Amino acid sequence: MNLIYKGKTKDVYELDSGKVLLKFKDDVTGNDGVFDPGANTVGLSIEGMGNLGLKLTKFFFEKINDKGIPTHYVDSDLNEQTMTVLKAQPFGKGVEVICRYKAVGSFIRRYGLYASEGKELDAYVEVTLKDDERDDPLITDQALEMLNIMTKKEYKKLTELTREISGIIKEELSKKNLELYDIKLEFGRVGKDNHIALIDEISAGNMRVYKDNKYVEPFELGKIILN
Structure with missing residues (x-):
């Protein structure tokens, strides 16, 4: 798999299948060590946050998929702290x-x-x-x-x-x-x-x-x- 992008809270890889793999990190956004979901910088790192974030993402995406709402979610691997998704084109x-x-x-x-x-x-x-x-x-x-x-x-x-x-x-x-x-x-x-x-x-x-x-x-x- 090829690394596409190193993000603040996740790294993104392209798989041979054409799908995309997201690797969750323990970093969260914030300023001066204080969490802020609206911040555009990494503010702090919380051990276990990446795994917890993936579990929550899996939990919510599966509920949303069950409602028939379109998402890019395919599946996840909690042990590897990764999520497989469909390739998406961003807006701009x-x-x-x-x-x-x-x-x-x-x-x-x-x-x-x-x-x-x-x-x-x-x-x-x-x-x-x-x-x-x-x-x-x-x-x-x-x-x-x-x-x-x-x-x-x-x-x-x-x-x-x-x-x-x-x-x-x-x-x-x-x-x-x-x-x-x-x-x-x-x-x-x-x-x-x-x-x-x-x-x-x-x-x-x-x-x-x-x-x-x-x-x-x-x-x-x-x-x-x-x-």
Whole structure:
């Protein structure tokens, strides 16, 4: 297999079959040793986080697949800490999609004049460009179409899928008395028909979750969900 990309939290390899292998790491994003799912740098390393992230990703992807929602997930090997997926074409050089149920993090940094921490949000979806140099800027559907990154029709579908997937995850978390504040997802074009599918991972490092109004650290969150 050939190494395609060394990422912050995963390394990506192309298999002879044409599928792709993701190797999970123990690194999580953040700043100055503090976890932040919206950060574009590795902030810290937590032993066992890679394996836990894979277990969570497998757990959620299988539930989403069962609902008939398109994803790139094929299977996983927990011992090797790897996941096999279908090859996907990113939108441009990659976009990230955040679904927000409560105001926290970068939402407050941008809109703190109008929103206080913890303000209820109605599954607000925002799209950012994957661009570390420019701090992952927000982008609108108009700009995405003008820059030939995605069409407005694709943007609408992506938004619908984001709300649907996030709702499934929110419901699963609520079974453990956990409250999802926000989650970061990634999508790409998959297959000969270039349909939009959920890609990347769904791990504790990609979401902010609270219990009894207290933030739950990623490693602890993973253990609670899988227990």
